[in-house]
Amino acid sequence: MPAVPSQQINGTLLHVESYGTSTDPLIVVIHGGPGGDFRSLLDARELADDGFHVVFYDQRGTGLSEREHRGQFEDKGAIDLFIDDLDKLITLYRIGPDQKVFLMGHSWGAMLATAYINKYPDKITGAVLAEPGGLTWPQTEDYLSRSNEVKLFSEAINNTLLPESMIAGKSQHEILDYKASFFSSYENAPGNAIGNEGEYPFWRNGAVSAEAMNEHADRYGFDFTTNLHQYTTEILFLYSEKNSAYGRSWAEQVSSPYPNVNLQMVLGSGHEMFFFGWTDLYPRALNYFNQLR
Amino acid sequence: MKTKNFLLILISAFVHYSLLAQEVNFRGLDNTKHLIGIQSGVDYGSYYGVSYGYVWRNKLTPIVIGTEFNLPFGSNLVDDWKSRTSVQAELFNYKGWSANARLSSIFRRYNSELANMLNVGSDFTLSLGYAKPLGA
Numbered sequence: 001m002p003a004v005p006s007q008q009i010n011g012t013l014l015h016v017e018s019y020g021t022s023t024d025p026l027i028v029v030i031h032g033g034p035g036g037d038f039r040s041l042l043d044a045r046e047l048a049d050d051g052f053h054v055v056f057y058d059q060r061g062t063g064l065s066e067r068e069h070r071g072q073f074e075d076k077g078a079i080d081l082f083i084d085d086l087d088k089l090i091t092l093y094r095i096g097p098d099q100k101v102f103l104m105g106h107s108w109g110a111m112l113a114t115a116y117i118n119k120y121p122d123k124i125t126g127a128v129l130a131e132p133g134g135l136t137w138p139q140t141e142d143y144l145s146r147s148n149e150v151k152l153f154s155e156a157i158n159n160t161l162l163p164e165s166m167i168a169g170k171s172q173h174e175i176l177d178y179k180a181s182f183f184s185s186y187e188n189a190p191g192n193a194i195g196n197e198g199e200y201p202f203w204r205n206g207a208v209s210a211e212a213m214n215e216h217a218d219r220y221g222f223d224f225t226t227n228l229h230q231y232t233t234e235i236l237f238l239y240s241e242k243n244s245a246y247g248r249s250w251a252e253q254v255s256s257p258y259p260n261v262n263l264q265m266v267l268g269s270g271h272e273m274f275f276f277g278w279t280d281l282y283p284r285a286l287n288y289f290n291q292l293r
Numbered sequence: 294m295k296t297k298n299f300l301l302i303l304i305s306a307f308v309h310y311s312l313l314a315q316e317v318n319f320r321g322l323d324n325t326k327h328l329i330g331i332q333s334g335v336d337y338g339s340y341y342g343v344s345y346g347y348v349w350r351n352k353l354t355p356i357v358i359g360t361e362f363n364l365p366f367g368s369n370l371v372d373d374w375k376s377r378t379s380v381q382a383e384l385f386n387y388k389g390w391s392a393n394a395r396l397s398s399i400f401r402r403y404n405s406e407l408a409n410m411l412n413v414g415s416d417f418t419l420s421l422g423y424a425k426p427l428g429a
Contacts, residue, residue: 155367158338159405162365162373165337166403166412185405190368199406 004064007057010081010088015064015203016057018093020048025100025125025293026093028086029056032107035180035210037063040200041106043278050286051293052102055093059112060085062206067173073212076220079115086116090123100125102289106274107131111140115224121231126292128285130238131246131271134254135228137221147194147245147271148187156189176207187271195242195270225257234260236288240277242270262288317357319383319391320424322348328357338365340375357381372404393420 007016015037027047031038038056048054058065059082061073072081090101102125105113110132117124133147134140151157163182167175181202188196235258239251248265255261264284269277317328328346333339342363349356360378364370379397386392395418403410 153339153366155369158365158367158373159407161337162401162403163408163410166401166410182405182407185407188406 006065007089007092009092010060010085012060012068012085013066014057014060014085014089016055016089018053018055019045020051020053022053022093022095023099024048024051024053025102025289026090027052027054027102027104027289028090028093029054030086030103030105030109030113031056031059031063032109033062033206033210034059034082034108034213035062035206036108037203037205039063039203040272040275043274043282044104044285046282047286047289050290052289053093055089057089058203059206059209061209063203065206067206067208070208070212073209073216078213078216079222082112083116083119086112087120087123100293102126102128102292104128104285105130105132107133107271111135111224114228115222117231118224118227121227124231124233126233126235126288128236128238128288129255130266130273130281131240131243131251132254135225135257136223137217139254140217143245143250147243149193154189156186156192159185159189173208177205180205180207180210192270193243193245194272195240195244196272197270197276200272200275228257229259232259233292234262234288236262236264236285238264238266238273238281238284240266240269240271240273242268246271317346317381317383317393318424319355319393320386320389321426322355328359330361332361332363336363336375338367340365342375346381354382369404373402375399375401389423389425391422391424393422394418395420 004015005017006013029038029041029044031041037058041056045054061068072078094101101123103113103116104127107130110129113127113129114132114135117127133143160182163179167179184199187194188199237251237255239246239248251263255263266273266277266284267280269280273281326348328348330344332344333341340363342361344359344361346357346359349358358380360376363375365373377397377399379395381393381395384392384394397416399414399416401412
């Protein structure tokens with residue numbers, strides 16, 4: 001069995017895949033979650049054929065990356081740990097100071113990209129941000145309350161919760177990750193608010209990182225907007241046509257801390273627009289990257 | 294961020310408040326031989342179902358041999374279900390207080406786009422209750 005392509009970064013082993021020529025402008029693709037992985041974003045490999053070096057990575061403790069102890073995610077500085085991982089990944093793949101660096105984030109990945117830009121506004125050439133739930137914790141809670149409304153008598157609840165009654169084990173990563181995969185049944189069930197057509201591919205959930213990071217946000221909160229006024233480069237901010245919990249007005253509100261926003265709607269897709277809406281997303285992203293390369 | 298935390302709260306609520314169907318009041322059996330019931334509750338989701346129990350009378354104590362079949366609410370009627378076959382008896386009674394024991398075998402089916410699962414299990418339940426006839 002071939003080894004999982006990986007890199008030792010910031011004290012952990014991350015699953016990393018890169019496509020294209022290392023001297024081309026760098027695009028780091030950041031997946032959602034927390035606790036997701038980049039499998040559903042892989043169509044973005046196409047950008048390598050357009051002259052970009054495209055790097056995907058599974059974040060700390062999720063996907064095919066090394067599992068970490070829960071305490072890492074409970075610490076007050078947990079979000080900084082994710083930012084540091086991204087910074088060290090960029091350092092590893094950037095071959096020189098003249099090479100341009102772009103971020104392309106989806107959902108939580110777009111939030112993390114913003115957190116990075118907020119901390120290092122001078123390091124990033126441009127960013128494509130696809131439906132970050134919010135850029136502050138209260139804003140994110142607001143979005144979550146609309147995007148995942150719980151329907152007690154729904155098939156979605158059965159698909160999500162019944163495996164809990166059948167699968168034993170409460171502490172092993174393998175079991176927790178498998179059980180966490182059923183949670184995606186809820187957000188992808190027929191009639192879901194976020195407009196997903198169905199299930200989308202993934203490798204392996206990171207149950208501990210997902211749960212602990214949600215608890216972390218609930219306990220400490222976050223605000224990724226405090227320094228965004230310094231980032232005057234245009235960002236491409238994407239929202240999807242079928243996500244009824246998002247829409248243009250929410251996109252305008254979430255993106256408003258950025259001084260220079262190019263707001264566009266991805267047609268024919270819901271929240272998982274990299275998988276279900278790539279044909280419409282791709283030319284928008286490519287046009288943006290080409291303008292700034 | 295996704296809303297897994299909300300659903301985890303739901304899980305714990307459903308686990309801790311799951312209900313047991315077909316609790317038998319042995320004081321009120323009289324000469325009844327057949328027990329038929331319908332039930333609804335929450336047990337890793339909301340469900341409804343039917344139950345049947347046969348009362349086997351012997352020299353020692355009445356024993357209820359029962360079966361129940363539960364379906365979760367939802368749009369797909371029989372993709373998930375749970376059946377239980379049980380033997381239940383009263384261990385002792387004193388002035389309206391009654392202790393019951395129940396041994397059950399459980400068979401479950403789960404189906405979604407992600408997985409099909411069949412599950413066999415068992416459980417043993419001890420329950421203590423107080424039953425007082427109306428007007429007594």
